[in-house]
Each structure stands twice: as C-alpha cells, then as structure tokens.
Amino acid sequence: MAVQEARGGCAQESSIPSLEGxxxxxxxxxxxxxxxxxxxxxxxxxxxxxxxxxxxxxxxxxxxxxxxxxxxxxxxxxxxxxxxxxxxxxxxxxxxPQLLNAAYSKLQVSMQEKKVDAKAQEASNLWEPDSKGHMNGDVQQSWQGLLRSLYERIVVLEQRNREQDIQLENMKRQLFANIDQVSQDLALRYCNGTYLWTVTQISKKLVSMATNPTRSMFYSPGFYTAPNGYRFCARLNLSPNDHSHIALHIHLMRTGHDDSLSWPFTGRITFMLVNATDSSRHICDTVMSRPELHAFKRPLRDMNLLGFGYTEFVSVHDLLISTQGFVTPDDSILIKLHILSV
CATH class of the missing domain: 3.30.40.10 (Zinc/RING finger domain, C3HC4 (zinc finger))
Structure with a gap:
C-alpha cells in the first residue's frame, strides 16, 4: 500500500497563540x-x-x-x-481572541439546540462591568471572570443534559412497552382464529382452583377469527361437577364492529391440549357451534357469561403425570384453539 506523504513538513509542537496585546x-x-x-x-x-x-x-x-x-x-x-x-x-x-471565539461558537450551537432556562440566563449575567462601563481588574482577571462565567453556564447545560437523558430513557421504556402491546394486539387480531394459549405455572393454578373451585378461573386473551371478525377467549377451571377434572370453554367477546357481523355465530371449533413429547397423544376434539345457544348470540357486555366447551376436558391426574408429557419442564401447558366461521 502506498503511503501518502504528509503535507506541511514534519509534525511539530505548537503552542496556543498568545492573547497578550x-x-x-x-x-x-x-x-x-x-x-x-x-x-x-x-x-x-x-x-x-x-x-x-x-x-x-x-x-x-x-x-x-x-x-x-x-x-x-x-x-x-x-x-x-x-x-x-x-x-x-x-x-x-x-x-x-481565537480560543474564546471557538468556545463562543460551540456554546452558541448548544444554546440553539436547547432552550436555555432561567438558571442558564442567570449564569450568563455573572460577568458584569463596573459602574463606569469598564472591566473590573486587569485584562487577565477579566478573561478569568469570563471563563468562569462560561464554565458555570456549561455546568448548568450539563445538568440539563442529564435531566434530558433521564427523560429520554423513560420515554424509550414507555415506547418499547407500547410497541410490545401493539405487537401482541396485532398477533391476536391477525391469528385467523388459531390461538396458542400457554398456561404458565399450571401447578400453582391447580392449587388455586382446588382451594376455591367455584371462583378460581383463568382466561386467555381475546383473539379474532379474522381482522374484523368474531372475538373469542378461552376459560380454564375445575369442573363444577367433578373437581378431579379440568373444564375448557370458549366465550364470545364484544368488538367495535359487531354491527357488521352475522348473529348468532356459526362455525367449527377445535379444542386441543398439546402433548409436548408425542403428537399422537394430543387431546383434541372438533365440534360445530349451536346457534340456538345463548353462548353464540351477540354479546351484550364485554364477554358472554355463558361459554361453550367441555365440562370435563381432561383429568387432573392425567394432566400432571410426568410420563404423559402435557406439562413442560417450566411447569406450563399449551392449549391450541381454532375457530373457523362458516
């Protein structure tokens, strides 16, 4: 590789031009x-x-x-x-003077980028002339006073920068949280009626269900059959008839476009408890909706109180046996729901 010759002769030491005179x-x-x-x-x-x-x-x-x-x-x-x-x-x-002029230029750019508050304005007035309009002391002291004023102003601006950094970090956290929420909402709206519900801490939830079987119920997020289609959620709880079994139901939920939909809902519904080790052992069943049931009529509140599904979908014993393969090592189960409007 060719080395380009340096311009202006050899590099050498250079002092800052004197301000004297x-x-x-x-x-x-x-x-x-x-x-x-x-x-x-x-x-x-x-x-x-x-x-x-x-x-x-x-x-x-x-x-x-x-x-x-x-x-x-x-x-x-x-x-x-x-x-x-x-x-x-x-x-x-x-x-x-060259040195101060450069400092002024940098400071002026900073002032243009940031709104100077009252503290910065107060700092800018620290260098004052005497009553006769002349600088106090000799030139050396005057430059020192001006530099001190500039330094104090820079301190104020640095404090403002730190405050803005904190505000920016808070805004970034809020932005990322909003992005996550929007991503989740889009995934639920555009899932085409197929939702994978990961129920975490299933052992803890089963204990809660056993302690209060009539009130301890767990619901999935609401998901859509189409971007502007029907909205459903799933419910998991102990069977009211037999506490040794788990019930699995779906509920219709209200949307902002219910006027454009046909009621009652008609379609095909698939419930599946996924086996993590052997796909041939999935617990799965598909049924058609029954339009005469209130569960499929237009919701008059956020969610229809009546659901549709299985009161005894799987036994707690079969679910918890480690050799069955339904509960993952992180103590969760996966339920797949598919709802197709016809």
Whole structure:
C-alpha cells in the first residue's frame, strides 16, 4: 500500500497563540444573547442592548420577554436603534481572541439546540462591568471572570443534559412497552382464529382452583377469527361437577364492529391440549357451534357469561403425570384453539 506523504513538513509542537496585546471587548458592547460584539444594536425600555437580529429571533422563539430580566417586550414597539452605541463600536479596533471565539461558537450551537432556562440566563449575567462601563481588574482577571462565567453556564447545560437523558430513557421504556402491546394486539387480531394459549405455572393454578373451585378461573386473551371478525377467549377451571377434572370453554367477546357481523355465530371449533413429547397423544376434539345457544348470540357486555366447551376436558391426574408429557419442564401447558366461521 502506498503511503501518502504528509503535507506541511514534519509534525511539530505548537503552542496556543498568545492573547497578550489583544484589546478586550467592553461588556457594554457585548450582546447578552450571542455573546459577540453588538451588531446593529437596539435598546429596550428596560435598558438592555442586543443585536437587532438576535433579539428578534429570541422574541419569536421565547414568547416576547427580555432575556435578561424577563420584562415583556414587543418587537414592533419596544426596540429602538442605538445609533450612539453603534458609532462607538465602529470607532473601536476590536480583536476577537481565537480560543474564546471557538468556545463562543460551540456554546452558541448548544444554546440553539436547547432552550436555555432561567438558571442558564442567570449564569450568563455573572460577568458584569463596573459602574463606569469598564472591566473590573486587569485584562487577565477579566478573561478569568469570563471563563468562569462560561464554565458555570456549561455546568448548568450539563445538568440539563442529564435531566434530558433521564427523560429520554423513560420515554424509550414507555415506547418499547407500547410497541410490545401493539405487537401482541396485532398477533391476536391477525391469528385467523388459531390461538396458542400457554398456561404458565399450571401447578400453582391447580392449587388455586382446588382451594376455591367455584371462583378460581383463568382466561386467555381475546383473539379474532379474522381482522374484523368474531372475538373469542378461552376459560380454564375445575369442573363444577367433578373437581378431579379440568373444564375448557370458549366465550364470545364484544368488538367495535359487531354491527357488521352475522348473529348468532356459526362455525367449527377445535379444542386441543398439546402433548409436548408425542403428537399422537394430543387431546383434541372438533365440534360445530349451536346457534340456538345463548353462548353464540351477540354479546351484550364485554364477554358472554355463558361459554361453550367441555365440562370435563381432561383429568387432573392425567394432566400432571410426568410420563404423559402435557406439562413442560417450566411447569406450563399449551392449549391450541381454532375457530373457523362458516
């Protein structure tokens, strides 16, 4: 590979150009917004000077208040050309130090990206001229005061950044939670009537059912036969007739488009308890709906109280035997439901 020759001779040590001999800008000639020498200066009724362009942009963005003391300002009535100050500036031979000018530029970009709060405005006013309009102390102390003011402003902005980082992280968590919810809702709506219901912690649920068999019931999420079709959910509980068996039923649920559907529901329904080790041992049965039953009439509430299915779908004993293969190692079972509208 060819090596390109470096331009400008050999690399060498270089110091920052000295600031000695540069004439300092008086604070009264500095715009409090851009921190540069006033350009086309204007004067406000509250006694503050700004660049004409800076104060107009500020008033448009911040709602019509002075950036120094928050006094109300009207861009059309309260801004007066300061010709005297403009002539004074024209007579000055002001040199802009390179290092500070670069710092000003970076700070100005940061200010444009972030709305400066009252604390940052207060920090920007820490460098004040004396009563005669001259800088306090010698030039060295004045630059140190200005740098201290800039440092304090940067601290305020860093604090704002940390707060915004926290807010952004909270918004990201909320966004991801919303995305997960939307994904689940879409999966339920576009499953075409086939839903795989993983019932977790089945041993704990069976204990709850045995403790209170008439009230301990577990429901699946509502799923659709089509994107704008019928909506069903499944119910799992102990059989009210024989507590040694588990009942499995489906319930019609109300949707926002029930007016467009035909009632009562007619279709084919398949119940399946999946065997995780041997597909030939699935417990499965398919039946047709019975339109004369109330379970298939249009829901008048969120869910029809009457369901349809098997009061004794599987015995608890057969379900829990490890050799049967229905309960997975993570203590869950899988129920497959398929509902086809005809």
């Amino acid at each position: 540069d004439k300092a800008l008086e604070a009264r000639f500095e715009c409090p917004i851009c921190l540069q020498c006033l350009s086309e200066p204007v004067l406000t009724p509250c006694g503050h000077r700004f660049c004409n362009a800076c104060i107009h942009k500020w008033l448009q963005r911040e709602g019509g208040v002075c950036p120094v003391d928050n006094m109300p300002l009207n861009a059309e009535k309260d801004l007066f050309p300061d010709n005297f100050t403009r002539r004074e500036i024209q007579e000055l031979d002001v040199k802009k």
